[in-house]
Amino acid sequence: MRTPFHKIPDSLIRILVVFVILVGLALLLRFLLPSSLKDRPTFVAATVEREMAKPVRYAGSNVCADCHEEFNLKKTGYHRNLSCETCHGAARDHAENPTEAKPTMPRLREFCVRCHTYNASRPTGFPQINPASHNPLKPCIVCHNPHDPKPLTVPHECGACHAEIERTKSFSPHVQLACATCHNVPEQHKVSPRVITATIPGEREFCGKCHAKDSQVKETPKIDLATHGEKYLCWQCHYPHMPEVD
């Protein structure tokens, strides 16, 4: 039997078959694939839309003020810049359904201590305690109101203004020294602090009263004032409120 195709070489027909299959596949893909996978602006827009539609879990602190009075208490305290959800956890569910979903209420010591344990890497002056010696095992909220945290005794002496120095000093070997040991504070300094200033020790011999090698004070690190540190004043190498000693 002679068909119209008998003159076409067999190999050509095979190539044609493969070609037809490929074109068929391409057409199939063209119509089957969603446009979001082919067209760049479309898939970019689709991704942005999907990203925007993701669920929000942290409601933001402004929402809390609508119902909770503690918000006003917090506004004036040291925790004023904290978001409610910093401590109470994600609360979007609670904001939408206040009776069903409840946010967490951390009452344990371990929670506060995560920010307030002394750590050398923390910035100087950030309020820190040593949990081992600061009323061990007692929950913080017994003494401190977390919405308006304060030191139990309100500092009325130097610490009222120089809180950062006082906190730093509380961890230093100089913790037992009163401010007046080194500073001469005129009574007027409390009234006009910038005009009437407290004195600062101006000479090496002052520190030498405790730290010179012939000092009578016991158990302090001793140096020879004549050879130690040459022309520098003590505080140019050692910070007196937190003296570093080798």
Place this chain on the structure above:
Amino acid sequence: MDRRKFVTKLSFLLVPGGVIGTFLKNASARAAELYNPSKHYYGMGIQVNKCIGCGRCVEACKEENAVPKDPFYFRTWVERYLIKKDGTCTVQNIDGRISGSVETGNEKEIMRSFFVPKLCNQCDNPPCVQVCPVGATFKTEDGVVLVDDNRCIGCRYCIQACPYGARYLDPERETADKCTFCYHRITKGMLPACVEVCPTQARIFGDVRSSASPLTRFKRMNKLHVLKPSLNTEPKVAYSDLDGEVR
């Protein structure tokens, strides 16, 4: 009141109610459409001196974005730098205390030490976008680098290419994932979760083009630095008080 009167009165209530209802529905739909990405260009500022390393940002990020809880997957994380007097520098990941508390060791050996919060820098010239073989990651009009997880084939090129180590492979989807500045929040006018919960305002979020905002003020009042400026990635996350040891 007979039935006719009742129905008449009801229709007076229902018709305007329906009209108002439709209008409200349109309004809420419009509010979602109102967001105009060309009006924004987002950036972040980080005050290193304010970070206390509490790890609340890490926790909040994982919660908000459903990042796996294991300590290998982070959209944001905090590094603790410990520079000793002998010049050695150790870096430790504060992973929201998943792996326990951080030990300082002998304090007398420390020269200086501090925490550095890190996240995707949302580079203006992002290497991750350049290397993606399928074009799954891209920069949006408002300057955020996003990943299309339908298109991502999980080849990890972008994870290799990111000089800041900001990307990870989602263990379930097997696609690349990274910080989006909480894109679903910022497009609704909210703050990213890490900024929301930071207790010390170490993180500042905003529009880099705005003339008066916390971010602009931060940029005006501080000496700023970005991470790895020599790579010309042009990060949009700016650091103040950054130490030279930070990589």
